[in-house]
Amino acid sequence: MPFELPPLPYADTALEPYYSAKTFGFHHGKHHKAYVDNLNKLLPGSAYESLALEEIIRATAGDASKAGFFNNAAQVWNHTFFWHCMTPNGGGRPGGALAARLDAAFGGYEKFAEQFKAAAVGCFGSGWAWLVLERDELKVISTPNAETPLAQGQVALLTVDVWEHAYYLDYQNRRPDFVQTFLDHLVNWDFVARNLPG
Amino acid sequence: MAHQLPSLPYDFGALEPYIDTATMQIHHGKHHQAYVTNLNKAIEGTPFADLAIEELLAKIDSVPENIRTAVRNNGGGHANHSLFWKLMAPNAGGQPTGELAAAIDSAFGGFEAFKEKFTAAATTRFGSGWAWLVVKPNGSLEVYSTANQDSPLMTGDTPILGIDVWEHAYYLKYQNRRPEYITNFYNVINWDQVAANYAQARK
Numbered sequence: 072m073p074f075e076l077p078p079l080p081y082a083d084t085a086l087e088p089y090y091s092a093k094t095f096g097f098h099h100g101k102h103h104k105a106y107v108d109n110l111n112k113l114l115p116g117s118a119y120e121s122l123a124l125e126e127i128i129r130a131t132a133g134d135a136s137k138a139g140f141f142n143n144a145a146q147v148w149n150h151t152f153f154w155h156c157m158t159p160n161g162g163g164r165p166g167g168a169l170a171a172r173l174d175a176a177f178g179g180y181e182k183f184a185e186q187f188k189a190a191a192v193g194c195f196g197s198g199w200a201w202l203v204l205e206r207d208e209l210k211v212i213s214t215p216n217a218e219t220p221l222a223q224g225q226v227a228l229l230t231v232d233v234w235e236h237a238y239y240l241d242y243q244n245r246r247p248d249f250v251q252t253f254l255d256h257l258v259n260w261d262f263v264a265r266n267l268p269g
Numbered sequence: 270m271a272h273q274l275p276s277l278p279y280d281f282g283a284l285e286p287y288i289d290t291a292t293m294q295i296h297h298g299k300h301h302q303a304y305v306t307n308l309n310k311a312i313e314g315t316p317f318a319d320l321a322i323e324e325l326l327a328k329i330d331s332v333p334e335n336i337r338t339a340v341r342n343n344g345g346g347h348a349n350h351s352l353f354w355k356l357m358a359p360n361a362g363g364q365p366t367g368e369l370a371a372a373i374d375s376a377f378g379g380f381e382a383f384k385e386k387f388t389a390a391a392t393t394r395f396g397s398g399w400a401w402l403v404v405k406p407n408g409s410l411e412v413y414s415t416a417n418q419d420s421p422l423m424t425g426d427t428p429i430l431g432i433d434v435w436e437h438a439y440y441l442k443y444q445n446r447r448p449e450y451i452t453n454f455y456n457v458i459n460w461d462q463v464a465a466n467y468a469q470a471r472k
Contacts, residue, residue, distance in 0.1 A: 097445055101444065101445040142395055196398075196416065196417040196418075197436070215396065217396075235435065235436035235437050239437060239440040243299070243441075244437065
């Protein structure tokens with residue numbers, strides 16, 4: 072069964088004016104779709120043909136000779152995860168247990184936001200910034216290109232895509248503005264909370 | 270002497286329709302400017318502040334660790350973009366002539382074969398980076414790509430032609446269609462400048 076491009080979990084206009092329908096048209100309709108299509112082209116006859124997406128990512132991580140499989144599979148996963156990290160009327164401070172976890176790990180939401188923004192802005196070139204769970208500890212990290220926490224023993228909780236294609240039509244060179252807007256208006260904290268195990 | 274943003278050798282709109290005005294304005298005025306500003310911040314007050322950019326990059330391994338990444342990224346960004354602007358011109362394109370053409374023929378088996386190799390390097394660079402035609406220390410030509418703002422100067426090679434394949438180089442006009450941007454880049458290559466770079470590198 073080839074992989075399929077999952078639909079966006081909201082209308083492509085739902086995050087306007089913070090994230091435009093035009094950007095979704097390319098980001099979801101072209102970039103995400105190309106990763107799915109490329110992966111489907113590579114899989115037939117390979118050792119990974121019958122594996123789940125997460126299994127392909129883990130099986131090919133760190134092996135330069137399998138970069139085609141890894142890059143496309145990881146980018147399929149990262150983008151699907153990213154769409155769910157956003158929601159209309161999102162952003163701001165989380166509530167409940169998650170707020171307490173951020174307080175304990177970072178010393179408050181402001182400190183978390185500062186670290187997350189620094190990771191996103193400081194990721195040189197193309198990549199992602201993440202809030203992850205490593206063993207029982209919350210951490211902010213960034214990964215280059217297609218690299219994903221899933222391949223390094225971490226549980227992804229939240230991500231922002233900082234490939235230029237993620238924000239260039241709406242924000243051009245102003246990556247800090249995009250990341251601030253993501254935090255203030257787009258983060259789907261309910262989704263993040265559901266990613267916390269048990 | 271702090272590093273400075275060089276002026277473009279042509280108007281922002283001079284490379285239309287292949288490279289659009291808005292892209293040139295942001296690419297030169299914002300992205301390149303940021304590399305210059307951040308490079309100067311990183312090396313201010315260090316012995317590396319007085320080096321020419323090429324020399325600084327050639328010595329990247331001896332730059333102190335606490336500023337090495339900043340110098341690599343921003344110094345690379347400054348050198349790469351300074352070279353890149355001069356490699357393009359209005360009413361340019363076509364094919365190289367003279368010694369450079371002969372060297373390309375002998376290294377790659379002809380201009381079309383070179384073009385294929387350069388295009389492949391630019392197309393397949395995953396994420397952000399550059400594709401290059403370089404002169405090796407022994408004088409031979411080679412095509413390869415580098416990640417992010419890494420410069421061939423950091424590994425002892427001399428870049429004589431390069432294409433920026435960071436998405437910021439083409440996204441406003443071409444969006445996800447990097448191959449179309451690369452195809453159109455051949456219409457603005459300033460082969461006279463590449464030939465001059467080649468002659469300089471072989472001195």
